[in-house]
Amino acid sequence: MNSNRRSACPVSTSLEILGDRWSLLIVRDLMIRGFRTFKDFLESGEGIATNILASRLKGLKASGIIKAEIEATDQRRLNYRLTKKGIDLAPVLLELLIWGARHESSAVPCARSRRIEKNREKFLAEVRRRWRERDATPLQVKGRWIWK
Amino acid sequence: MNSNRRSACPVSTSLEILGDRWSLLIVRDLMIRGFRTFKDFLESGEGIATNILASRLKGLKASGIIKAEIEATDQRRLNYRLTKKGIDLAPVLLELLIWGARHESSAVPCARSRRIEKNREKFLAEVRRRWRERDATPLQVKGRWIWK
DNA sequence: TATATTACTTGCACAACGCAAGTAATCTGT
DNA sequence: ACAGATTACTTGCGTTGTGCAAGTAATATA
Numbered sequence: 001m002n003s004n005r006r007s008a009c010p011v012s013t014s015l016e017i018l019g020d021r022w023s024l025l026i027v028r029d030l031m032i033r034g035f036r037t038f039k040d041f042l043e044s045g046e047g048i049a050t051n052i053l054a055s056r057l058k059g060l061k062a063s064g065i066i067k068a069e070i071e072a073t074d075q076r077r078l079n080y081r082l083t084k085k086g087i088d089l090a091p092v093l094l095e096l097l098i099w100g101a102r103h104e105s106s107a108v109p110c111a112r113s114r115r116i117e118k119n120r121e122k123f124l125a126e127v128r129r130r131w132r133e134r135d136a137t138p139l140q141v142k143g144r145w146i147w148k
Numbered sequence: 149m150n151s152n153r154r155s156a157c158p159v160s161t162s163l164e165i166l167g168d169r170w171s172l173l174i175v176r177d178l179m180i181r182g183f184r185t186f187k188d189f190l191e192s193g194e195g196i197a198t199n200i201l202a203s204r205l206k207g208l209k210a211s212g213i214i215k216a217e218i219e220a221t222d223q224r225r226l227n228y229r230l231t232k233k234g235i236d237l238a239p240v241l242l243e244l245l246i247w248g249a250r251h252e253s254s255a256v257p258c259a260r261s262r263r264i265e266k267n268r269e270k271f272l273a274e275v276r277r278r279w280r281e282r283d284a285t286p287l288q289v290k291g292r293w294i295w296k
Numbered sequence: 297t298a299t300a301t302t303a304c305t306t307g308c309a310c311a312a313c314g315c316a317a318g319t320a321a322t323c324t325g326t
Numbered sequence: 327a328c329a330g331a332t333t334a335c336t337t338g339c340g341t342t343g344t345g346c347a348a349g350t351a352a353t354a355t356a
């Protein structure tokens with residue numbers, strides 16, 4: 001499992017699993033936007049190709065970050081869900097959000113990203129509650145989407 | 149500058165810049181290990197190729213995350229250094245470290261990663277102090293390398 | 297029973313990566 | 327002063343990964 005690692009550094013190990021343009025976006029969609037299905041991810045706006053999405057889902061599953069279960073009422077639908085290991089990525093995503101909002105994004109007003117930053121623990125607690133209770137409504141902060 | 153973005157989400161934007169297997173490792177080496185030169189990065193253990201390293205350094209410079217200055221006493225040597233934008237990635241790296249140590253790494257003893265987690269703010273303050281004061285000694289926690 | 301939906305897979309062109317080798321500028325030892 | 331070493335790259339080339347379009351199998355709906 002942890003053979004063929006390029007190094008023992010946990011940052012390096014994390015990046016071997018998550019270091020690409022798409023994996024963490026899938027985690028974001030599961031965590032924040034309440035997405036569950038293949039089709040949801042396809043339509044998430046960044047325009048991932050079907051083959052790339054399939055390969056990333058496969059990788060995330062192999063790494064134990066997500067799992068999939070067939071929907072009881074519709075055998076066609078696979079519902080993806082974060083594992084504990086997956087939801088533990090919440091702080092990583094939050095810090096990426098804060099960094100991007102501060103240094104790169106014109107889309108998130110400074111006031112909103114500063115509020116998220118200030119209420120870091122509250123935000124994480126809410127993300128974890130949603131996961132525990134399978135709350136799949138898109139996450140908002142003060143009535144606004146946090147990613148726009 | 150922020151044209152041709154696949155979406156307005158700051159997480160997506162961050163990943164377009166940093167979402168690969170190498171960029172954040174270079175930032176780690178600058179931030180934690182006190183590396184400065186091309187040669188330092190080459191020998192950092194993960195085995196990055198020279199052309200890839202050159203292209204990543206170029207990208208990080210273009211993104212304003214690092215800057216390079218020629219060493220006064222040796223004109224051959226380029227010293228790379230994190231900018232403010234670069235040092236602001238410290239929380240992202242820290243969370244990747246914590247996640248990797250908890251879920252992937254056998255190299256970091258649980259006790260040590262828990263201590264880092266508990267002293268999150270102290271750790272970040274120390275990283276920022278080192279940057280301000282140009283302290284390039286490899287960062288240790290209680291006399292141990294934090295990445296092993 | 298025909299059509300739609302979901303979650304993929306396959307084929308192909310193109311870009312990125314990884315390794316080995318080479319190069320230009322600068323420094324060091326004699 | 328000159329040979330050899332050092333630093334920071336670039337170039338070539340074969341392999342791997344990505345992105346798009348099209349196709350497919352299983353299941354659901356009208």
